[in-house]
Amino acid sequence: MRLSRYFLPVLKETPSEAQIVSHRLMLRAGMIRQQAAGIYSWLPLGYRVLRRIEQIVHEEQQRVGHIPLLMPTLQSAELWRESGRYDAYGPEMLRIRDRHDRDMLFGPTNEEMITDIFRSHVTSYKDLPLTLYQVQWKFRDEIRPRFGVMRGREFLMKDGYNFDLSREDALHAYNRHLVSYLRTYERMGLQAIPMRADSGPIGGDDTHEFLVLAETGESEVFYDSEITDLRFGGREVDPDSHAQCRAVLDEFTSRYARTDETHDAAMFEAQVPEARRRVARGIEVGQIFYFGTKYSEPMGAVVTDGEGNRVPVHMGSHGIGVSRLVGAIIEASHDENGIIWPEGVTPFHCGIVNLRQGDAETDAACEALYKALVARGLEPLYDDRDERAGGKFATMDLIGLPWRITVGPRGLKAGVVELTCRRTGESEELAPEMAVARIAEIYAGL
Known part of the structure; x- marks a missing residue:
């Protein structure tokens, strides 16, 4: 969505x-x-x-x-x-x-x-x-x-x-x-x-x-x-x-x-x-x-x-x-x-935050992530609004999705996106395909 x-x-x-x-x-x-x-x-x-x-x-x-x-x-x-x-x-x-x-x-x-x-x-x-x-x-x-x-x-x-x-x-x-x-x-x-x-x-x-x-x-x-x-x-x-x-x-x-x-x-x-x-x-x-x-x-x-x-x-x-x-x-x-939703009842499996909506490379990376997650049978929520990054993070924290993938130009230049756990606040940088695999693995046993 x-x-x-x-x-x-x-x-x-x-x-x-x-x-x-x-x-x-x-x-x-x-x-x-x-x-x-x-x-x-x-x-x-x-x-x-x-x-x-x-x-x-x-x-x-x-x-x-x-x-x-x-x-x-x-x-x-x-x-x-x-x-x-x-x-x-x-x-x-x-x-x-x-x-x-x-x-x-x-x-x-x-x-x-x-x-x-x-x-x-x-x-x-x-x-x-x-x-x-x-x-x-x-x-x-x-x-x-x-x-x-x-x-x-x-x-x-x-x-x-x-x-x-x-x-x-x-x-x-x-x-x-x-x-x-x-x-x-x-x-x-x-x-x-x-x-x-x-x-x-x-x-x-x-x-x-x-x-x-x-x-x-x-x-x-x-x-x-x-x-x-x-x-x-x-x-x-x-x-x-x-x-x-x-x-x-x-x-x-x-x-x-x-x-x-x-x-x-x-x-x-x-x-x-x-x-x-x-x-x-x-x-x-x-x-x-x-x-x-x-x-x-x-x-x-x-x-x-x-x-x-x-x-x-x-x-x-x-x-x-x-x-x-x-x-x-x-x-x-x-x-x-x-x-903070437990994975078993979360309304969406993860959120995708686009830090620079309208940037061609960032938009394309977010679209690719979205389609890859859907192909795995998952339901992501993609924040594609023309909104400041702080507002997007606040919305994601409020609605409580257990995982968030953040995509920005700086990370993409290094070939990574940021995967964040809502419960612990801990983040790690991963290649986009690895982030998708990690999310799929988390939900595989539920």
Whole structure:
């Protein structure tokens, strides 16, 4: 993409309504525009990041055998009355009526609808286990929407639902989701800590939420400092192996963060040596639940087991805040100059800065670099504007592309361009073809 032809409405001044780093930088970098309280338009740059994150979620869900579908955003109130949640959910649910005076709602979650789909089509234990998921826009009428996309009213979310014959099978699905989520967040450049949590209106006794440590997090957490050394890495875990998934769960939760709301501080102190105890704040970016037969029993989601008995299925749900993750990544990865995107979610793989636009040799070198990167399957952003070098560098730093290739007459005379890492600020001079090869190598394993 050539910046002269792109829609990137960057702001020099920080809007007064932005209270946290991610909100300020998303507005300044031209990623979003507020349309109403807690409701945003995703402008081209922000939309590209949103889709990168969504693609990683899809890939990791399907990697463990989960099946995508798409449910409507508007739901019938009758389904929620069957489960008993229509009146109990609270004012966060946006309740509406259609032209025929039927009660409807803008879905905040989809347990009832997915249960209705299941009971209509699955009748035998032979069709289990089954996990269905979607990535869909949802609406919760927050009383105080704030912090940009971190606590908006309309948000993009992955919600998945498992159906199993027994509690044991459903808990394996729970563990499998935890493993899948750890891999998902790591691909986005995040260290997410799984932490026991309250189930809230979703229900159920077993639930973990995933926190990304950041100063602006809403949750206060206690954690073992050694947890920052845990990485899922390249380990292969068989999603069908109960033992392997459980082992990962135990490893990642034996020293996980604990909140003063759900755990006695004395228990934490007894388990973790004083030298390793830390207190921090965390941003919730996902949550998994096992809730047994909470929905299947009242809504009649039953199957015939191996002995011919009709039994309610055991269920769980699993959410990832796709749009919230955009803000969380920025909170965890930025500096005073702007965003620093991890390679896995960057809107463009690298930037090309032309230091002397209009100079024939420099223009030709930039065009050659651009075409060479595209030929490698990469998506560069070429700043071909007639703009001062300082302005071009400021824009690149603000929007946070992880790599930048700078091209100028002086370097070209020596046969080199400058390759700069946004995270470290370190630069090296390379022949143009070597710079292209280096960028291609960086992204080859992602």
